[in-house]
Every structure is written in C-alpha cells, then in structure tokens.
Amino acid sequence: MLKPKHEPATVAAIDTSSMKIGETNTGMLIAVRGATVCKQNKQYKYMRLGPFIFHVTDENKKEVYAILQTAYFTAMHEHAHQGLLNLIQMPTRIATLLERWLQTSLAKTLNNSLILFDGSLTSGTPDTPTQQMKETLHAARERGNIVLAFSKMTTLRVNGHLITEMLPYYKPPYMLETIGLKPKPPIVLFGDVYVARLTHGSYAFRLDIDKEASATQKIEAVEKLLGNDLLSQSYPETLRLAHILCTFTANEVIAMQHFITHKYGLKILNRPDIHRLLFGPFGRGEGCS
C-alpha cells in the first residue's frame, strides 16, 4: 500500500517516436522526434527535439546508425552491438538511440528527481547495450535521481496470466513486487519489476525501478510520484505528455513530406497496396499484417 508523499520533487519523463514518412527508389524516409517533460513547482515544461529526417537505404543504414551512435555516445566503450540492422526496423532503432541519449542527458543534469522512462529497464538487446543502461542508471544515482520505467505492454506471465491482469482486491495505490524473474542471457534486468496500480480503474502497469535503490527508496520514489504528478488510469501525466508531444500527427507527416519535396526535390512514391490489389476489401482485416 502506498501513501502519496507531497514533499516537492521534480518529475521528468522521456519519450520518442519514429515514423516512416515515405519511400524512395532506394530506401525510405524516416522521421524521429523526442520529447522530455519536466514537472516542477506544479508546472509542466517540455523540450522537444526534432523532427529529424533521415534517408536510409540498404547501403547507408549501417553508416547512419554508426555515425549517430558515435555522435550520441562518444564515451561509450564501443558500438559493436549493432546487431543485424534490418531496414524496416531502422525507424525504431534510430528513435531508441535518441531516447537513450535523452535519458542519459536527463540523468546527468537533474538532481534528486524522479526520472520516468517509457518501457523497462531491460538491456542486452541490440538497441540497448548493457553498458549503456548501466552508465545511465549510475549517472542518475550519483545525482540523487531515481529511475522508474513504465511499460504499457508486458509479456511477463505468472501461471499463464499476464502479471498486470492478476490484480488483488486491494484499494489502490499499491504495487506488487515480482520475485524470481530470471531473464535469459544476454538480457539483463537493471530494475526490480513491480506491478503498479496507482489509481482506481482497471489498469495496472509493469513498473521497473532501479535495482540499486533500497526498498525504502523505491517505495518513497513511487509515493513522491503520487504526491507530485497527476495520475490517470495509473499512468503518470508527465510521461503521457512526453508521449503526446513526440508522436507525429498526420498533419505533421504531410508537412514533412511537403518540406522534403520542396527542399530536396525528392519525389515520394505511393506504392500500391498489394493486399488491396489482390484481395480488395478483404485486403487488410483486423490483426492482419
């Protein structure tokens, strides 16, 4: 059981989004944008970066990724974990790169704050190297910050049920600790995993909190979050705003296409929808890909 702690604390959140805005003869055009939102003295302030537009082809994808990795994480040991770079995954990969950079930047600039990540504190994946996550969390800890990561979706299950759907009849706000999670290498969990139900309503989220923090610090961090941020459907407003601010609207996509056409004279192709062509109205049902 948690009690909101109204002791003033800065709440910061980071989110990024990516979008394929068109195809060219040789590849695709990608737009990436990131946003950080800080709630301080009951006021929200945002910083939005982008959109950054990339023309990624099979020929340049490795180079583009490597340049960005070097530019963002010069201090990193190396970027050997590029993995297999798939052109289709490039928007997500570049956006994750931007997200990690923003997370590190906040961790290194804020003091005694709650830093909210979108997702989990899992590392060891191609776009989240273990060392990088380790350093980000370390930097945060050094300045008295505590990192809380909210996952909208989780695949963790207990007895076949999703952990976010097995809710006891307690009065929220509360969080439940999960014990005995053993990820398969090279995946590493840098956080303790909780199921957090912070407001009334049927939603609960997977919440990862920095493993290195003590149990008291973890509970205190969530209680401070309850006392300093608005929560709707168990989700913090700061993180929701970060998500809203970085997401591309259709209008923005048209504007970016307009920019590309006018600035670079690129002609964006409208590829025919093969599913539509072959199957007509049955071309794209719910859940088909």
Added chain:
Amino acid sequence: MKLYRKEGNILQILSFPNETVEKGDYLLVEDAEAGKALIVQVIDVQFASIPGVLEELLRSLPDGGELIQGADFDPLEIAPHITYIQDASLIVCKIRATAENENLSPSSSWLPSRSQSTIRKLPIPTLLKLAKVDGKLPIILGSTKDSSPLTIDASSLDGRLNIITGKKETGKSHLSKLLMLSLVGYKATVVVFDLNGEYVSLGMTSDEKRNAYHDKIHVFAPSQNFKVALKQLNLHVLLGILIHALHLPGTSAREFRRIWQSLKERDMLNMYELGEAIRNWHCNQLVRDALFSRYYALVNSGFFTDEAAGTMLLEECLFKAKEHGGAIIVNLKNTSAIDRQIVVEYVLGKLIELLTSWKLAAVFLFAEEAHLYLRETYWDDIVTRMRHFGIFTTFITNQPDTIRENIYRQADNIFLFNFTNEHDLEVVSRAARVDAETVKFIARDLPPHHCLTLGKAVRDFPMVVKVKALDVKTMGETRLFFREHD
C-alpha cells in the same frame, strides 16, 4: 491554388496561406491544353480537412486548457511547414461560365486537368469586359472589392422586374435612390411609392442646395397638394378603388356604376352630388348603406375634392417627365392604411390608363414595402400584365417573405444586401436567376452598403459592390429618442 474536386457545378480548390481569396472573388481555372478556362466564383472559404489537425490542437492544450510551456529544437525548420499545411483552406466555388477564345458559355460540363490547370484571381474589370457588362447608358453602382467601378446599363432595368432587399439599415433605399436618379438622368419616367417620405428631398444636395434633379422631382402629398376631382377620374379607376381598396361588393358596384353614369350624363360629377345621388337612389337599403360607407371613406380620405385648383395634376407631371425625365414621388408617409390603398389604386389606374392609350411610353415604378398598400391581385399583374403595359417595377423591402415566391422566380435583377436570418435567405434563394448557395453563403457576410448584384444587369455573374455615395439630402434616418447632444 490546386484543383481538388468538382461536384455538379461546385468546384473545390485547395488554397494555401499565401494566397488570399475571399467570398465573392472570381477565379479563372485555366487548362492550357484544353484551350478553355472555367470562370468560378468563391462562395465559401473553409478550413481544409487536414488529417491530424484535431490531435495537433488538442496536443497544445493538455494542461487544463492552458498552453503547456516549452521549447522546440527544430533544426530542419519543419514547424513553418506544419503551420502552412494547417492553415490551408478549401475554397468552395460555383462555376459561372466557360471561357473559350474570349467567348463565354454557361457550360460546366467539362473537367479541367487537376494536375495541369493553373488557377488565378480574375480581376473584376476583366470579367466585366469578358461578360460584356457595359452599354450606352451606364449606371455606376459603386466599387467592387478590387476598387474598380461596377457599371450596369440602364437598359438592363428596362422592361425588367427588380427586387432590392436586405435587412434594416444596410442601404436598400440608398441604392434605390441611386437607380432612380440615374434613370431620371436618362430621361426616364419614374414613379415612387414613398412609404416613409425618404425620397421627397432628392432634388436637394446634402447641404440643402438645389441639385441637377431639382426640377425633375415632383413630390405628391395625398390630401395636401395631391387631390383629385371626380371629373378627372375614369369610372373604372374609381371602381378599382371601391372594389379593391374599399372592398365594395359586386351588387353595390353595379348600382354605383349606374349612379356614376347618371351623374356624368347630367355633368354633375362632384362629391356633393355623388352623396346626394346615393341618398336618393332607388335601391336596396343594404346596397345604399354599403355605398354610403364607401362614399364617406372617400370623403374622409381628403384625397377627393371638388376644388381642383391648387392641386398638382399627376397627368401633367407625367407628361413633363416623359419629355425631360422625371420622378413622381407619391409621399405616403402621413397616410392611413386605407387611404394609402386608395391613392395607390388611383395612381396605378391612372398609369395603366395613360400607358394603354400610349400617352406614356413606359414607367419605372419603385415600390417600398409594397405589401403595405398593394392589393393581392396586383402581385400577379405586376409579373404578367403590367410589364406589357410598360410598368417596370422595382420592389424594395426588408421583409423578403412579403413578396410572393412567383415574383422572385420572375425577377430579372436582384440587389441583395446583408441578411443573417436563415428564413430570409431561404426566401430570396428561390429566385430563378441565382442558386441558393450563392445567396446563402455570400449575402450572410455582406457588410453594410455592400450589395450582391444578381441577374441580367451583371449578365448573371453575381457581383459584390459597395454602393457609391449620393450627394442628396437623406430623409430616411430613424428617429431616435436617445440622440447624442453636442
């Protein structure tokens, strides 16, 4: 501007913020390959339906309606492009004509190329030239939006039925005075039924000096300088008054006819003898009573006299106007409803009499709020018979529903001022010479003294015009209780 879609004779054009287009403007959609161009008029300007705009607006207001503060690092400067797309507008146009080799046809059956067509503003003077809106008898109505004068030809009012309508204080009477004086200037004969005494000083300038029209404006004030003697009247004119204005039943009208003939044979046509004759006539008492009540209505109107001296003669003024042009202003300001009908019946009867006998060629009749004095059957007469007699009517009203629908259908020219009431716009939109959308979309946004001119005068190219000022003494101002003191 880019062609977006065409549905019937409605064309939708996508316009961007650097292209300013307003309602009423004309555009030329040129398809060079087809060698043709569509002339379209803007009837509405809307926001283009850009996907994602709602999300964009909601995003900027997440914090209890207050703008969230922050900074954007936008190295590629995409933001101006977003604004550019967001502010794009959809221009709804009505196709007016097709231009091909400088010839205009009303066709809208072809489709210009969406990708190749060029769209540009069509200056009003160019359009007027193309549409051949000119003539030998120009009347300058005022200036169009691009400050060019809008000139119509006086002959476009000749033989026509016109309507001037709009809500109060938008400038209807002003335009009617302008048209009337211009017609007088071209030696036309004009008769005005002046309900509020607004036209009586048209012969004076605003600083109360005589103007060029002074000698051509003849003001007739019923029961004052305008009276008629029975001797001057034809029986059918008086019967018209008795039957239509005073609702005399048919049997009584037959008896009256006999009395009239009896008096005429004895050369005793005067009001006194008429009264005596009714008193002594051998007839049913009910008929006598009916005749007496009408007789006293005639007497009480003060319009009928046995002393013709000192009164103005309508006929004389009409003949004078026939020679040099002139306006007969029938001032109905201080006249009761019944007396108004008596006077109007008399004037119209007299006009028909003079026109049928070809003593007059034609008359332009200006009727303000005609429903207050025109009898029911005249409405049909005006669109059918009167035109053939040579009475060309212009109705002026702020209550468009008081004019019958068939009048709108037959109207050749409509001068439409601002209306905001949907019902009023609905009524006017029944006019045959204009489409409902044009009336509803454009008229609603007309500023005061701006008029949408529709019909033959502008060759069916609806034009918005700011009516020019007149240097005449205005009399149509509303009398106010709370008047500002110096």
